[in-house]
Ligand code: FES
């Protein structure tokens with residue numbers, strides 16, 4: 001770990017963090033877990049491969065999924081992120097009153113077993129849903145779009161199918177995310 005310190009602050013789940021001096025090479029995942037006690041973001045491969053640590057970066061041009069294990073706090077400084085703790089609606093005491101549509105769908109579809117991978121799937125699927133709010137997709141292309149968005153998330157327990165089905169159902173049942181246009185897949189031949 002570097003001896004050089006940087007004063008860092010960012011927005012996490014809609015709340016600005018207090019500026020704090022951190023080693024310049026500290027990763028966002030360590031900051032979330034060890035400084036903010038947000039332990040829902042998981043450590044898996046530590047190499048940017050499995051997406052267990054995926055969080056949403058709310059960039060000016062829309063939500064992006066970033067691997068917190070290889071995202072430095074130096075880059076994260078001044079930016080906005082959402083972790084799995086920030087997806088549900090909460091009351092004034094912080095108790096969850098309503099899960100997000102994706103979270104509820106993962107539960108309803110029994111998408112996970114141990115759940116270690118679930119925060120990352122929540123991030124990837126939620127970012128996809130939010131991107132479709134501004135760029136809807138033909139209904140016939142939903143399966144392909146979901147597969148592409150969740151393709152990088154690794155799960156060691158399940159066959160992925162129930163995650164894919166849950167995300168697909170949210171997209172097909174949410175007004176404005178799809179169009180009736182002919183699917184790209186239907187015009188390719
Ligand atoms: S733990 Fe970050 S991508 Fe695997």
Ligand code: FES
Nearest residue numbers: 113114155156157
């Ligand atoms: S449910 Fe166990 S790793 Fe995905």
